Amino acid sequence: MNKLNYYNTVTLQAESLFNLVDIQAERCFNADKLNSIMSPDEFAAIENVVLTGCGDSYSAAGAMRSVFVSLSGVSMTHSPDPMEFTRFWTNEDIVKDEGRKSLVVAVSASGGADRIVEILEKGKAAGARTMLISNNPSSKGAKAAELFFHVDTPELCNTPGLRSYFASMVGIAALGAHIGVCKGHISLKDFEDIKNALIIYVKSIKPFFAKIDDMMFNLSTRWKDFSRYDVIGDGSDYFTAQFVEEKLIECAGVHSSHVDSEDWCHINFFLRDPGTVGTIVHAFKAANSFNRLVETANTAASIGRPIVVVTDKPDAGFDERITVCAMPSPPEGYEWLSTMINFTPGSLISGYVAAVAEKKFFAGRYDFRKQEWNFN
Amino acid sequence: MEYMVKTLRELCMNIENIAEPQFDFAYKTFANLIPVECLKKVKKIIVTGCGDSYIAAAEAKAAFDKYLAGTDCKMLALRIVEASRYFELGDNEPDTMVVAVSVSGGPARISEVLMRGRKHGCITVALTNKADSRAAMNADYVYLTNTTPDSPGLCSYYASMLSLFVMAVAIGEAKKGTSGEMDILREKLLEYHKTFFEDFDAIDAVCKKTAGEWADSVGFEVVADGPLLSCGEFIAAKYAEAAGEKCTYIDSENYMHVNGLLCPTNGYGTIAMAVSDEPNMNRIADTINMMVSRQNRSVMLVCDKDPSEVGITQPVVLCKVRVPEKDYRFLFLLYSFIPGALMAGYQAELKNVAYFRRTDPVFIQSPNTTIASSEITII
Numbered sequence: 001m002n003k004l005n006y007y008n009t010v011t012l013q014a015e016s017l018f019n020l021v022d023i024q025a026e027r028c029f030n031a032d033k034l035n036s037i038m039s040p041d042e043f044a045a046i047e048n049v050v051l052t053g054c055g056d057s058y059s060a061a062g063a064m065r066s067v068f069v070s071l072s073g074v075s076m077t078h079s080p081d082p083m084e085f086t087r088f089w090t091n092e093d094i095v096k097d098e099g100r101k102s103l104v105v106a107v108s109a110s111g112g113a114d115r116i117v118e119i120l121e122k123g124k125a126a127g128a129r130t131m132l133i134s135n136n137p138s139s140k141g142a143k144a145a146e147l148f149f150h151v152d153t154p155e156l157c158n159t160p161g162l163r164s165y166f167a168s169m170v171g172i173a174a175l176g177a178h179i180g181v182c183k184g185h186i187s188l189k190d191f192e193d194i195k196n197a198l199i200i201y202v203k204s205i206k207p208f209f210a211k212i213d214d215m216m217f218n219l220s221t222r223w224k225d226f227s228r229y230d231v232i233g234d235g236s237d238y239f240t241a242q243f244v245e246e247k248l249i250e251c252a253g254v255h256s257s258h259v260d261s262e263d264w265c266h267i268n269f270f271l272r273d274p275g276t277v278g279t280i281v282h283a284f285k286a287a288n289s290f291n292r293l294v295e296t297a298n299t300a301a302s303i304g305r306p307i308v309v310v311t312d313k314p315d316a317g318f319d320e321r322i323t324v325c326a327m328p329s330p331p332e333g334y335e336w337l338s339t340m341i342n343f344t345p346g347s348l349i350s351g352y353v354a355a356v357a358e359k360k361f362f363a364g365r366y367d368f369r370k371q372e373w374n375f376n
Numbered sequence: 377m378e379y380m381v382k383t384l385r386e387l388c389m390n391i392e393n394i395a396e397p398q399f400d401f402a403y404k405t406f407a408n409l410i411p412v413e414c415l416k417k418v419k420k421i422i423v424t425g426c427g428d429s430y431i432a433a434a435e436a437k438a439a440f441d442k443y444l445a446g447t448d449c450k451m452l453a454l455r456i457v458e459a460s461r462y463f464e465l466g467d468n469e470p471d472t473m474v475v476a477v478s479v480s481g482g483p484a485r486i487s488e489v490l491m492r493g494r495k496h497g498c499i500t501v502a503l504t505n506k507a508d509s510r511a512a513m514n515a516d517y518v519y520l521t522n523t524t525p526d527s528p529g530l531c532s533y534y535a536s537m538l539s540l541f542v543m544a545v546a547i548g549e550a551k552k553g554t555s556g557e558m559d560i561l562r563e564k565l566l567e568y569h570k571t572f573f574e575d576f577d578a579i580d581a582v583c584k585k586t587a588g589e590w591a592d593s594v595g596f597e598v599v600a601d602g603p604l605l606s607c608g609e610f611i612a613a614k615y616a617e618a619a620g621e622k623c624t625y626i627d628s629e630n631y632m633h634v635n636g637l638l639c640p641t642n643g644y645g646t647i648a649m650a651v652s653d654e655p656n657m658n659r660i661a662d663t664i665n666m667m668v669s670r671q672n673r674s675v676m677l678v679c680d681k682d683p684s685e686v687g688i689t690q691p692v693v694l695c696k697v698r699v700p701e702k703d704y705r706f707l708f709l710l711y712s713f714i715p716g717a718l719m720a721g722y723q724a725e726l727k728n729v730a731y732f733r734r735t736d737p738v739f740i741q742s743p744n745t746t747i748a749s750s751e752i753t754i755i
Contacts, residue, residue, distance in 0.1 A: 054629055054630060054633050055630055055633030055634050056633075058630065066462070069464075075464070081605075081627050081629070081630065082627070082629045082630065083601040083602065083605075083627040083628055083629045083630075083656055083659065084601070084602055084605070084627070086629075087601060087602065087654070087655040087656040087659070088601070088602040088603075088655070088656070113633075115629050227594060227595075228595070228622045234457045234458075234461065234462070235457075235458070235461070235462045238455075238458075246634045249634050249635060249637050249638055250634065250637055252639075253637055253638055253639025253640075254638075254639075255594065255595040255622050255624065255638060255644070256624075257612075257622065257624045260455055260457045260458075261457060262426055262455075262456050262457045262485050262750075263426065263427055263430070263455065263456070263457075265744050265746060265747050266426050266427030266428075266483075266613075266747065267427050267612075267613045267616050267617065268616060269744050270616045270617050270620055270732055270733055270739075271616055271620055271621070271622055272619075272620030272621070272727075272729065272733065272736070273620075274738060277622075287461075288461035288462055288753075288755055289457050289460075289461040289462070291751050291753060292457065292461075292485075292750060292751075295746045295750055295751070296746070299742075299744050299746050302742040303738050303739060303742045304738060359639075362637055363636075363637045363638075363639055363641055364639075
């Protein structure tokens with residue numbers, strides 16, 4: 001099969017990230033821009049934060065929560081799902097002490113979802129500051145928010161949203177780092193170093209991209225008829241797994257779920273016909289649970305699960321039946337950066353599985369070849 | 377079927393007999409377990425477990441929130457990998473209590489989280505059914521549940537959750553210096569327990585019929601919000617364990633963004649769970665209307681009111697349940713999983729498969745031994 005015949009908008013976006021990263025980092029890790037949103041003193045006063053969104057944006061919030069904590073120094077940072085936050089959180093859950101020390105951040109590339117507006121209105125009603133991280137300054141979310149952080153992602157196809165997911169994560173990291181600077185938790189040099197490390201690391205993937213893309217395409221030709229997928233990740237990568245799950249559903253309409261390495265062994269292990277459940281594991285060596293991720297991958301292989309492990313340590317003792325997708329390690333001290341880019345192999349599988357099976361994306365509504373929607 | 381020692385229906389019915397003894401046992405056990413002075417100083421309670429046990433912890437959060445309100449103490453329910461490897465603990469946290477829930481007490485990760493808690497100076501508690509388990513050996517306190525083991529775990533899940541409810545009351549009262557809540561909870565529990573089981577046969581009949589209609593579904597899904605989302609996770613686990621079927625769970629907002637795109641759009645038997653006076657009702661009603669009208673999904677609604685009374689205009693199957701009064705709504709979580717568990721059990725019967733793939737040669741040849749043998753790393 002000729003891979004070029006199955007080129008799709010996931011591949012397009014994945015390969016665009018190597019150019020996007022410079023621009024996105026500059027537009028988000030921009031101290032002047034961040035200072036124009038709110039004064040450094042006001043940022044420094046923030047003591048608890050809610051990060052949430054819908055769909056991919058919720059995944060971005062979850063994936064960046066612990067990064068945000070470590071960069072900002074705001075340990076009370078939570079990422080509830082949108083319904084949990086809007087309908088079940090109380091004002092006391094949102095605002096600790098004085099409201100002006102609490103920040104509710106809604107993440108949404110379009111800024112247009114009703115729930116995003118509701119998140120912001122709920123935060124405001126509780127007395128918190130509210131911020132929208134978005135690519136759309138004229139959206140209703142932007143109007144509902146007290147503060148607006150424009151990630152300002154350059155125009156290009158964003159269906160399904162890989163570039164927006166990446167931009168949201170960069171935006172959240174930049175916001176966290178800026179709060180960290182304002183609080184004196186990190187230095188301005190650290191802020192710049194993080195930006196540079198992000199650019200260098202993402203670009204370091206580029207020489208490997210063609211090989212990764214080939215590998216994911218070849219895998220997809222074997223996995224195209226699978227209707228069930230498990231995506232595994234721990235820590236921040238639990239949300240990477242959620243994002244990949246979302247791409248599998250959006251592109252191929254396949255029944256997918258995300259799970260951590262321990263609970264997979266207790267629950268998803270028992271799915272029948274294991275030879276037909278595509279399994280994607282995210283296992284980077286800096287993960288605190290790396291040894292468990294390796295054990296879980298090997299357990300999945302032992303029952304015949306078709307499995308790919310996305311890792312920076314291919315020689316970790318993975319079962320020989322496992323397809324190992326090797327990626328470079330992030331630089332020392334910036335291990336969290338793997339989460340900024342390790343969603344690409346699983347996303348590529350999503351696009352190719354759909355393309356090879358001659359499916360259109362979004363339940364048949366999006367023609368990735370023509371980049372056209374059809375709602376009829 | 378010979379290999380199904382007990383069906384999920386039978387396991388559900390067993391719950392009818394355990395509420396009162398389980399509550400009384402938990403009360404008596406916890407009352408004599410940890411000195412009140414020790415409970416008074418606790419400011420953070422981390423409750424965790426593997427699989428179902430984590431879900432029991434997540435579902436107990438509402439009870440902890442109620443009984444710890446107004447105190448300086450918060451409860452966190454964490455997935456076991458998060459608790460054992462990622463959640464940040466200081467060098468010495470004597471005001472933090474780590475509670476590891478495990479009926480068997482055998483998983484490596486359970487011992488690991490207890491050992492981690494001890495390393496960081498926390499108070500450690502094993503909530504387990506086995507006094508001589510590895511978890512028990514690694515905990516400062518062993519809070520026994522005293523349940524008959526069942527598989528898939530329903531009574532054990534119920535017992536874990538109920539024991540955590542009792543714990544929440546006891547710690548709340550210790551911190552506030554009050555008393556009397558335990559007796560009220562017992563009364564409310566037994567009252568609702570009776571109510572729920574009065575309806576059990578009707579619930580079971582709806583589930584059995586619906587499961588039959590869903591026999592050929594591509595997969596299954598539970599849509600729920602807030603505390604009931606964890607119940608959805610438990611039901612999904614029962615589908616995997618009992619029937620080997622994939623069942624996903626998702627909140628009503630993210631369904632609209634993502635899972636509504638599953639194909640074929642009408643291929644997924646969907647259990648939607650809602651309570652009429654909860655603040656998410658209008659959103660979940662919109663979501664259900666959309667999934668039926670646009671995706672032609674077959675939906676079984678587990679709810680306390682008729683669909684027409686809660687804004688659902690599309691045809692759904694109603695599995696009607698009564699719910700406890702709002703102040704004790706968390707008690708519903710002890711029972712809300714039962715319709716979904718019945719569905720999972722019937723699916724296994726329809727597919728004629730043994731629970732936990734016990735007759736499948738692939739699983740017989742490659743049992744998952746890593747749950748017990750997994751390498752322990754103390755972070």
